Amino acid sequence: MSTTMKTIFDKSQNGRRGIKLPPLDVSVDAKIKSNYLRDEKARLPQVSEFDVVRHFTNLSNKNMSIDKNFYPLGSCTMKYNPKIAERIANLDGFLNLHPHVVTNNFNEDVQGSLETIDELEKSLCEVTGMSAFTTTPQAGAHGEMLGIMMIDKYHKSKGEKRKYIIVPDSSHGTNPATASMVGYEVITIKSDENGAIDFEAFKQKMNHEVAAVMLTVPNTLGMYNKRIKDLCDVAHEHGALMYYDGANMNAIMGVARPGDIGFDVIHINVHKTFATPHGGGGPGSGPVGVNDKLKPFLPDLGIKKENDSYAFTTGGVNSIGKISPFFGNYGISLRAITYMTVLGSNGMKNASTKAVLNANYLRVRLKDYFDVPYDGMCMHECVLSAKTLAKKGVSAMDIAKYLLDFGLHSPTVYFPLIVKEAIMIEPTETENKETIDYFCDTMINAVKLADENPEEFQHYPKTLGVCRPDDTRAIKELDVKFQH
Numbered sequence: 001m002s003t004t005m006k007t008i009f010d011k012s013q014n015g016r017r018g019i020k021l022p023p024l025d026v027s028v029d030a031k032i033k034s035n036y037l038r039d040e041k042a043r044l045p046q047v048s049e050f051d052v053v054r055h056f057t058n059l060s061n062k063n064m065s066i067d068k069n070f071y072p073l074g075s076c077t078m079k080y081n082p083k084i085a086e087r088i089a090n091l092d093g094f095l096n097l098h099p100h101v102v103t104n105n106f107n108e109d110v111q112g113s114l115e116t117i118d119e120l121e122k123s124l125c126e127v128t129g130m131s132a133f134t135t136t137p138q139a140g141a142h143g144e145m146l147g148i149m150m151i152d153k154y155h156k157s158k159g160e161k162r163k164y165i166i167v168p169d170s171s172h173g174t175n176p177a178t179a180s181m182v183g184y185e186v187i188t189i190k191s192d193e194n195g196a197i198d199f200e201a202f203k204q205k206m207n208h209e210v211a212a213v214m215l216t217v218p219n220t221l222g223m224y225n226k227r228i229k230d231l232c233d234v235a236h237e238h239g240a241l242m243y244y245d246g247a248n249m250n251a252i253m254g255v256a257r258p259g260d261i262g263f264d265v266i267h268i269n270v271h272k273t274f275a276t277p278h279g280g281g282g283p284g285s286g287p288v289g290v291n292d293k294l295k296p297f298l299p300d301l302g303i304k305k306e307n308d309s310y311a312f313t314t315g316g317v318n319s320i321g322k323i324s325p326f327f328g329n330y331g332i333s334l335r336a337i338t339y340m341t342v343l344g345s346n347g348m349k350n351a352s353t354k355a356v357l358n359a360n361y362l363r364v365r366l367k368d369y370f371d372v373p374y375d376g377m378c379m380h381e382c383v384l385s386a387k388t389l390a391k392k393g394v395s396a397m398d399i400a401k402y403l404l405d406f407g408l409h410s411p412t413v414y415f416p417l418i419v420k421e422a423i424m425i426e427p428t429e430t431e432n433k434e435t436i437d438y439f440c441d442t443m444i445n446a447v448k449l450a451d452e453n454p455e456e457f458q459h460y461p462k463t464l465g466v467c468r469p470d471d472t473r474a475i476k477e478l479d480v481k482f483q484h
């Protein structure tokens, strides 16, 4: 780096008290052992800046992304990620805070950051009706594990040994996986004709050896369980705790609160409900909220306010200990609190109701063309099935590939597992009627094509950079080398 550039870099550090970066060391070579250094100069392509910029811009344009395409990915919710949330999370003072700076209690350089975490925890309590929150878990599944570990400790602290965790057969795979990772046996209950956990079967399986019941509300079929309060009562009568998988919170935020319904612990996938684009498997954050029963078991790192200053607290004697390094995925916490602040309580309620309205509009437009496994009002997503089409040789996967050619990202397919040829669609609250109509028209065109010429589906997508790979061959002869 030339001296001039280095000077500019140094200047950009202005005004950031407490963050002293070491001087830039430009002689990296000097620190690498000579046997690791190359003998000849690397053969790097000699291209102009424009060539590089165009290469990457063209590549990125080939991507299907929420900035370019409707993205109705049910369950995983690729929804509204306001640009303001990105800008806030990228502010220098937040972004470049060294994690070790914050180990100093009452350190004045981190007060703003600690305040945002405190605000997020309080806002999540407000939205969910729980009495305390921790933002440290780094994904929904991580939050589940924390929740079940706290439940485990709760029962053990009462001298009780419990063996089982109940989940419905529609549950997300992480629920039974979490239960068994924490050492429980999983009891799976089948769904009834309305897509809800079968109440009679549930009552039969309930006993004093059940530690917890894990439910997603609304569930992964997009249905709200009308007997949810009864389920909580039956579990509590047997001393079991109720775990709320909050991945679908975007259907009920501002409308109903899990804490009021009777749940004892909840995780929220803030990267699904409260901003943060999370395509491609990350990043995530899964804050966990508890009621008073579980407060003593919260993990080690919390925040307290004393004399107008924030500081860290460690957990009490019953804390389950540390769950993640530092303070979890702080950048995502920032996006979440920004989203909640921008929308406010009315805005969040509005978002939920619109999400439900859009999903039902879409369901009604498509219900005569596809099989509908569970009929009736859905919440924020609707599940269809391509079972009848599959008999003609057109599968849910074929429909998904067809949509790509029309600029539409595929909905979630083959989940939930209990629905054959499942197509799970979540339009989200921010899409307008024209976009949803275009999606529905394209789906209906696919059904017509399936009647007229089902073989044609084998060729879709026809216009994309990568067309239809041979899935089986791709798995057996994995070849990941770069090709022009």
Ligand SMILES: *Cc1c(COP(=O)(O)O)cnc(C)c1O
Pocket (backbone or CB within 6 Å): 075, 076, 139, 140, 141, 142, 172, 174, 175, 216, 220, 245, 247, 248, 269, 284, 285, 286
């Ligand atoms: C996404 C999801 C999870 C897992 O959350 P991650 O953040 O991906 O770990 C759990 N349950 C449901 C219902 C989900 O949709």
